[in-house]
Amino acid sequence: MIRDTRGRPLEYLRISMTDRCNLRCRYCMPKEYFDSKYQFLQRDAILSYEEITTIVDALLDLGLKKVRLTGGEPLIRKNVETLIEFLQPKVEVCMTTNGILLNEKAQDLWQSGLRNITISLDAVDQPTFQHMSDSKIDINKILSGIELCLDMGFKLKLNTVIQRGKNEHATKDIIDLFSGRVDEIRFIEYMDVGETNGWNLHDVVTGSQIRKKLGNLKKLENQDQSQVATKYELNGQIIGFIESVSKPFCSTCNRARLSADGHLYTCLFASKGNDLKSLLRMGANQNEISKAVKTIWSKRSDAYSEQRGEESKPKVEMSFIGG
Numbered sequence: 001m002i003r004d005t006r007g008r009p010l011e012y013l014r015i016s017m018t019d020r021c022n023l024r025c026r027y028c029m030p031k032e033y034f035d036s037k038y039q040f041l042q043r044d045a046i047l048s049y050e051e052i053t054t055i056v057d058a059l060l061d062l063g064l065k066k067v068r069l070t071g072g073e074p075l076i077r078k079n080v081e082t083l084i085e086f087l088q089p090k091v092e093v094c095m096t097t098n099g100i101l102l103n104e105k106a107q108d109l110w111q112s113g114l115r116n117i118t119i120s121l122d123a124v125d126q127p128t129f130q131h132m133s134d135s136k137i138d139i140n141k142i143l144s145g146i147e148l149c150l151d152m153g154f155k156l157k158l159n160t161v162i163q164r165g166k167n168e169h170a171t172k173d174i175i176d177l178f179s180g181r182v183d184e185i186r187f188i189e190y191m192d193v194g195e196t197n198g199w200n201l202h203d204v205v206t207g208s209q210i211r212k213k214l215g216n217l218k219k220l221e222n223q224d225q226s227q228v229a230t231k232y233e234l235n236g237q238i239i240g241f242i243e244s245v246s247k248p249f250c251s252t253c254n255r256a257r258l259s260a261d262g263h264l265y266t267c268l269f270a271s272k273g274n275d276l277k278s279l280l281r282m283g284a285n286q287n288e289i290s291k292a293v294k295t296i297w298s299k300r301s302d303a304y305s306e307q308r309g310e311e312s313k314p315k316v317e318m319s320f321i322g323g
C-alpha cells in the first residue's frame, strides 16, 4: 500500500467515462459554458476500456480497493457494461449516474455484474428537477428507472445537491418517496468545483442546517472514516451528509480521479492532472504505470477543502474529471 505525504492511502478511483452529459445541471455544466461551441473530447482522446483496465490493474498493485464509473454521464458511453465485465472480477465496481438511461441500461448493467448504483436526484417534482438540470427531461423517466432498479435488486444510494432557495424542499420529498427502500439518501453541500458555476457561499445549505429542518436524526456510531458521508438514521432510513464545505474531510481522503482523457488527478479541486494516457500510448506497461502513480501519490499533499479561500488557481471542471 502506498501513502501520500499526509499518510493517506490510494484506495478509491473515480473514473470519468466521458466529459459529455445529457443534462446541464446549473451547478455542474451551466449551459452558457457547455454549449454547442464547447470543445468536448474527441473519440481518440478518450481512454479505451483496455487502457482503463491497465490503469486499474496498476493501481491494484498499490492498494486500490474500489472504483466508481462516473463522468459526465457514464451511461451515454457506448457499451459501458463491457468495462464493468473487465473490472468486476478484480475490484469492487460501482457507478454514479443521473438515471436518465436506467430504463434502457439496467438489464445490461445487472448482467455485467454491477450491483451498486448511486443516482443523482435533485428533486422529484417536475418544475424543480427541470430547473436544476436546465432540461426538459421528464422526471418520471428517472423515477421509473429507479423503480426498475429497485425491483431488480440493485443496491441504490441517492445523491442530492441542495442549493439555497432552489431545491431545499427536495430533502423532505425524497425522504417521503424513498425512505425504507434505498440503502442511503445523501445530501451534498453545493461545492465550488470548477470555474463556471458561479459558486457563492450564500447558496450553500450546510448539513447541519438540513438536519435541523429534518429533526429526529440519530448519528450512527463507529462510522467508517474513509467514507465521505457522515451517516444518520431517520425512522430506520440511513441519511448521509457530505459536508465538504462546512466540515472538510481531507485528512482521510483516499481517492484519485481519472479523467476520460487519461489524466490522474489527486484532488477534486486540482488545476492539473498527470498524463497517464501518453505514458500508455508510448508503450508503458502495468508495472511502469504503477511506478509512475507511486511517484505521483507519494508527493501528494492536497487538502483544498481545508484551505478553501487561501489559493486562487483555476480548477478543472467536475464533469471532466469525474465528480
Ligand code: SAM
Residues within 6 Å of the ligand: 021, 027, 028, 070, 071, 072, 073, 074, 096, 097, 098, 118, 119, 120, 159, 160, 161, 188, 189, 190, 191, 192, 193, 197, 318, 319, 322, 323
Ligand atoms: N452525471 C452523473 C451524475 O450526475 O450522477 C455523474 C457525474 S456528476 C459530476 C457526479 C456527482 O457530482 C453528482 O451527484 C452531482 O450532483 C455532483 N456534483 C456536481 N457538481 C457539484 C457541485 N458543484 N457541488 C456538489 N456536488 C456536485
Ligand code: SF4
Residues within 6 Å of the ligand: 021, 022, 023, 024, 025, 028, 029, 071, 072, 073, 098, 120, 319
Ligand atoms: Fe451531468 Fe451529472 Fe453534471 Fe448533472 S451533475 S450536469 S448529470 S455530469
Ligand code: SF4
Residues within 6 Å of the ligand: 244, 249, 250, 251, 253, 266, 267, 268, 269, 302, 303, 304, 305, 306
Ligand atoms: Fe480530497 Fe481534495 Fe476533496 Fe480534500 S478537497 S477531500 S483532498 S478531493
